[in-house]
Amino acid sequence: MGRLLWGKVTGTMFLAMGIAAASGCSFDAKDARAPSARKPRTVSVQTATMRFQDAVAEYDMTGCESHQPGTCWEQMLAVIKPARELRKAMHTDKSVNADAYRSAYALIEKMERGIAVGKDRRALEYGNGDDLGAIAPPTNRPAVFGSAHELNDWLDEHPVK
Structure with missing residues (x-):
């Protein structure tokens, strides 16, 4: 048995x-x-701020002078990546009140809406090179690059300690 x-x-x-x-x-x-050991480490707000400002400075040096659609997508992606990292760092920063970063969050969200289009879109895109004015869809460049510069200025006015 x-x-x-x-x-x-x-x-x-x-x-x-x-x-x-x-x-x-x-x-x-x-x-x-432990699960906390597998979690990716978030950089500090100060480091993320420096990376974002470096990306904006790099864009300012190289720029995107072309008015042709699709020619600035890589620059848009190069600016949004450190902005996302900055948002994550701000979100995990417990040393300040959550409202302290409200303006920065709004600008990053505006950049995200510009990126959400999925490509570099210009008002010239739907014609034969002529400016189509009011009938053309708006460009998403100001939403990304303009907001990036506004966020850069905001970060200068509100330095991270």
Whole structure:
């Protein structure tokens, strides 16, 4: 009777291990770390501010002089990435009241709405190069670049300690 029971237990264990292996279940010591250890580290507001202001300065040096649609998308992405990092850093900053960054959040949100278009759009885009004026969809460049400069000014007026 002992052998029969031992055989059933062993068989059940092999069956369970086979099912676990087939379903992709495994144990890794890296997975056993505490959840906080796996969380990506957020940079400080001061570091994020410097990165954002550097991106705006880089845009100011290289610029985007072309009025042709689609020629400034890379610059838009280069400015929004550090703005997102800045928003995340501000969100995790517990040293100030949540309202302290209200204006900065509004400007970053305006930039996000400009990026949400999914491309660099200009008023010239739907014609043959002629300015279409009021019938053309608006450009999203001021929403991204204009708001970035406003945020840059706001950061200068409200230095991070």
